């Protein structure tokens with residue numbers, strides 16, 4: 001959906017017509033202009049031709065109904081994946097993608113294997129949330145959005161910010177800024193820009209290792225922005241915003257789960273406003289996940305040393321919708 005063009009279409013009409021259209025799309029969640037009963041038939045006909053509201057794609061839901069992965073078809077024939085996670089107390093979280101593929105090639109990530117195809121527009125990013133809002137029962141809404149799907153949001157900075165502002169805008173999705181998180185692999189200029197935005201959206205850093213050697217072997221972006229530079233940017237962000245930073249740490253057996261990793265993590269995080277999310281790895285032929293006992297031990301030791309730590313629940317492994325598993329075949 002190209003929102004700018006749609007908005008421009010209404011330039012020839014009184015302002016309230018655009019408001020009626022916007023309400024129909026984002027509040028009533030219409031799927032066809034036929035349902036926009038407040039708009040005159042002539043306008044609806046024209047809109048049907050020029051701005052179809054269909055969001056083509058397919059989806060797959062886990063047996064427990066908690067995770068749905070959708071593959072959306074984009075206008076140029078590429079595809080993008082997005083995931084809906086439904087928690088027990090019916091909190092609905094959408095994990096959105098910001099790029100088709102990704103150029104950063106993290107070793108533990110299926111998206112990285114695809115290579116980079118292109119950036120998504122803000123319209124394509126918010127369409128992922130719209131897709132799932134339409135699927136929910138009428139008394140439910142999307143409560144949280146995490147920018148943790150395919151791609152590196154800070155390498156598509158402008159469109160990511162536009163999408164965040166539209167999701168937050170009460171006339172569009174009205175999702176609280178504090179209920180949204182953007183995760184970066186550590187793009188330093190993006191972190192600094194984000195610090196200046198005066199926006200309450202959470203910043204998450206995909207950390208995954210506490211020393212340069214290990215991190216560079218897992219995440220090539222660390223060679224460009226090593227830990228010392230990354231943490232300078234993080235300190236700048238914390239000083240500017242007075243907000244804590246979330247850190248994500250995928251535990252990989254024999255790689256980043258040792259005693260020395262615990263010591264280094266404590267050294268990096270203890271004095272900084274932080275929350276550390278430990279993420280159980282979804283096994284592949286490349287890496288082995290740690291045992292549940294080791295995961296608890298690792299968490300316990302970090303807590304004893306003064307860190308704020310949680311374990312991220314993993315959703316949708318069976319349908320390849322969990323962290324690091326998104327990689328649709330966009331090669332066509």
Ligand code: SF4
Nearest residue numbers: 102105106109112151
């Ligand atoms: S983890 Fe994120 S940044 Fe790294 S390759 Fe995957 S999508 Fe890109």
